[in-house]
Amino acid sequence: MQKKIYTKSWLDNDTFAAWTFLTPALILLGIFVIWPIAYLFYLSFTAGSFTSSGIYWIGLKNYWRLLLTPDFWQVLGNTAYFTVATVIPSLAISLGLAVLLDRSLALRGILRSAYFLPSIISLVAAGLGFRWLFQNTGPVNALLDVFGITPIFWLGDTFWAMPVLIILSIWKQLGFNMVVFLAGLQAIPASRYEAAELDGANAWQQFWHVTLPGLQPTLIFATVTTAIFTLRSFEQVYVITGGGPLNSTNLLVYYIYQEAFAQFDFGYAAAAATVLLAFTLVLVYFQLRTWGEE
Template sequence: MTPSASKVAVTAGRVQPRPAGAGHPSVGGRRSFWTVRRRDNLVGYLLIAPQLLGSALFVLLPLGLVFWYSMHEWNVLAGTFEFVGRENYDRLLADANLREVLGGTALFSAGLVVLNLALALVLAILLNQRLAGTTFFRTVFFSPVVVSLVAWTIVWQFLLQDDGGLNGLLGVAGIDGPNWLRGEGTAMTSVIVVQVLKNVGLNMVLFLAALQGVPGQLYEAAELDGAGAWTRFRRITVPLISPTILLTSIITVVGSLQVFAQIAVLTQGGPGMSTTVLVYYLYQQAFQFHHFGYGATLSVLLFAIVALLTVAQWRMRRKWVFNET
């Protein structure tokens, strides 16, 4: 065998290095601008362009306009639009009603989040069992989610009136029920319960999907080791569904801070201001009292609270969400 043939035989099984620029089309010996990577990037940008455009037009632009309006006094009736700088923010700090409004908002959000998540998790655990009729009850508990919010609220308004259906049932049992929507001690509780029953089915379905993704072998191994039901729930179920708990908590917190229709239909913020939450107070200032500049300032405050709570929950996930670092 000649030396050249021997060299060819030795190098025949090796992977030869690819020359730089090989595989890319070239024009006149120069590398083409439209490489495979750039074409892929262009396709990706084109696919997300509608979403980016929608976010810019319907999220970023309105946020910027709200902040701009908050520095003006806009009188629609008089047709004036006057720049006032930070006057609306000074008014926000001096608003005597704001503390009560924020307290009512915090009470409503806390009650809604705790009851909603707890009830949804309990229902999901029960409906995850292999029992007869679980499909029927899943449908029953999820049905209110797809019902019109206003229709749902109007029905409950009739049920919770002083002479409504709920007090009628209590009267059969010899109990004199209160005026649920006009008592200071019952109005907020009634609104919270109505909202919980409306949306608990959504979180229930999310928890149910998470529970069905937990491997059954883990429960079997824990049971063989002598772990009880509570230990299995605390050590296996909660950690493995913790990402879903994070998701549902963020969704529920944000939704609780944006509640409006239930308050407007059931209590109109009363009695007094006991059920006046921040969004309803914003509506009153802007559309009832025509203080659009101050209403925009309250919108900025609402955005700041939602953003702060969302970021706080997202940052805290590393301490309790499974497989997060």
């Protein structure tokens, strides 16, 4: 009787098979993510432009310029203020809306769609809408006038211009975070609430000791994504204020754009972009460590 001979297939080697299937994704990751980051880091140590004169190595001078430029520090302060004032309310309000919608079975689908709608609207279109709303003769000032309040020069005042950008960013991110929190709430077992209720816990105690611990992975995800969305904000500034008045609404991404594509100072812009990348990575790292994520 003739024996069957089985040859070992290359698919039997799990490691080789894994690398084979991962290679296309790793190539794309290297071309479109790792290489641009590496080139950005290299560019931050150079000066010149992409012309016949080319670029040349200058070492740490671009980073030294950042440290000595008052506008850069003002932009950093603007970005920090904008980020904190956007992330915290957008998380708190969306979590409150999610808790309310989780208890409203009848209108959950309609309200979820209504709140999520701003997330799919173009930021440029939304920015133009907010610019119209908050212009000197716009609907917001008209409403203030009805209540006898003096109209505010929203987009031309160094104090009030930034809140307009913050309101737009919160409104834009609210629906996405709400849907994320709603999914997290529905994943918490109802038995936990029943046990807490039997132990005599009121609504606030149930929220604090059952809802928040159960939402910890969701909170981490929502915080990180909202922070990244806020730090990369560009369209709001470009469409509504242009960084003014007096540089009061200039954010780091818009500052990088100005230096790179208005001043053609690519090395200096690359240094600022490297600082933004490092700041984002550090922020995400501390967020994960704070919430105890491994």
